[in-house]
Amino acid sequence: MSIRHGLLALLSGGPRYGYQLRVEFEASTGGTWPLNIGQVYTTLARLERDGLVAPGGSDEQGRAIYTITEPGRRELEHWYGTPVAPTDRPRDELTIKIAMAVAGGVDVAAVLQTQREATMRALQEHTRAKHRAGEGLAQRLVLDSLIFKAEAELRWLDHCEAMAKGRT
Template sequence: MSIRHGLLALLSKGPRYGYQLRVEFEASTGATWPLNIGQVYTTLSRMERDGLVAPGGADDQGRAVYTITEAGREELERWFGTPVDQADRPRDELAIKLAMAVATGSVDVHAVVLAQRMAAMGALQKLTRAKRAASGGLAERLVLDSLIFKAEAEQRWLDHCEAVLREKKA
């Protein structure tokens, strides 16, 4: 997901000012994607240039608000209607790291797996605590659930790696 599409989704609910967009974006993503306020305003400027948002005047406290345009709604509809392709996701650094550890022949691959397992377990515990403490509603819950499932999948994959390494040794 791009910041651009996240901000468009928030603006589809009505006019918003920059700081409000930042807070709502972070709440919607379970605070797993913190934004710098500069990113928000830079993205809003680009979207305004591209005709996706328009300045909507100021609120009662003088803050500049933005509204989504028809072109912005069309872009958002296109984004929601397009599945995320596996190829569009960043490369899996952990898989590459383990492959390189095996390929070098001089690295204790079991130690690499163990270190990753400990880090993944810590992340899983942190995410589970965050989910229990979450108050951001359904959007936050879905993001945290996704991250928990990914951490659990990483644990299962590490189990598989250890089994393959044991098999190779035997």
């Protein structure tokens, strides 16, 4: 997820200060993508430079408050309206690792088993986190996505193993 757009989305709900944005971002993503507070303030500075947010004074405790600007709302609307293309996603390191293991004569079964165990642990952790998430729809959707991706990865690993066994 784009931190830039995530912060704009949160600010579209009303003015907020940096730490509040960090907490709400992490809560919205089920704690699966922790943010460093420095990332938040660096991103806010860039958003301000680009005219997408504006400082809105400070609260009673002296914390700087940020608000989304009209150009920021348009940017956010554009982001929501634009599908995420496969080319926008980073390279899949697991796919590359397995392809290189096959091409390099490495023990592919061992590589697949190591990954399968790690993916199964992640699936179990995500499932437990979903049960703890309670009523937060945003958190449950993020965790469902992680669960579905882990399940798909396990199916793909099974496919890779079957293909590797059939290879002579």
